[in-house]
Each structure stands twice: as structure tokens, then as C-alpha cells.
Amino acid sequence: MTYHDMDSRDTIIEIIADTLQVPREQVREESKLIDLAKDSIALFELLIRLEKQFSHKVKYEDIAHIETVGDISAFIGALPSATVLPLSQESVA
Numbered sequence: 001m002t003y004h005d006m007d008s009r010d011t012i013i014e015i016i017a018d019t020l021q022v023p024r025e026q027v028r029e030e031s032k033l034i035d036l037a038k039d040s041i042a043l044f045e046l047l048i049r050l051e052k053q054f055s056h057k058v059k060y061e062d063i064a065h066i067e068t069v070g071d072i073s074a075f076i077g078a079l080p081s082a083t084v085l086p087l088s089q090e091s092v093a
Contacts, residue, residue: 008054009073015053016069019046029070036069054079 017024020036027036037043050072051058056079066072 008076011053012050012073012076013069015049016046016072019049027069029068029073031069032067033069033072034067050076 013024013027016022016027016033016036020033020038020042022036033043033046037046047058047063054076063075066075
């Protein structure tokens with residue numbers, strides 16, 4: 001795992017924990033998103049936050065297979081020129 005991958009992973013975990021309002025310790029690679037989220041609206045909010053953070057519009061077909069935190073990490077890592085933007089209060093809110 002490269003520094004960039006670790007940085008992206010930490011950012012993803014922070015966004016998931018904050019958006020889904022769960023303790024960061026509960027957000028593990030094998031955690032199922034459906035188990036972490038209160039409802040489908042929370043998952044939609046998560047998608048929007050990730051799109052903003054990584055400057056990439058996501059199509060439903062691209063994410064239909066995503067079930068776990070690890071799946072998100074792999075998807076983000078495979079994006080062309082996936083850029084980790086610094087988390088700001090605006091991007092977290």
C-alpha cells in the first residue's frame with residue numbers, strides 16, 4: 001500500500017464515519033455499508049460527499065457492486081487521477 005493509498009483510505013474512513021454518524025473504529029475494510037447506514041438516504045449522502053471529495057462524478061452502474069468499505073477504497077483507488085483533497089469543514093459538513 002502506497003502513501004497515497006493510505007491517505008485516501010484514511011480520508012474515506014473519516015468521510016464514512018462522519019456521514020453515517022458511526023464511530024471511526026466501526027469503519028473497517030470488511031464493514032458492510034448497509035450495516036453502517038441508518039437508511040438509503042444516508043448512503044446517498046455518502047455518495048455525494050465522496051464525489052465532492054475525490055472530484056469524480058459516479059454513475060450508478062459504477063457502484064452497483066459496492067457493498068463494503070473496502071469496495072469503496074478499491075473503487076476510489078482505481079479512479080483515473082484519484083486526488084485526495086484536504087478535508088475542510090465545508091467538505092465534512
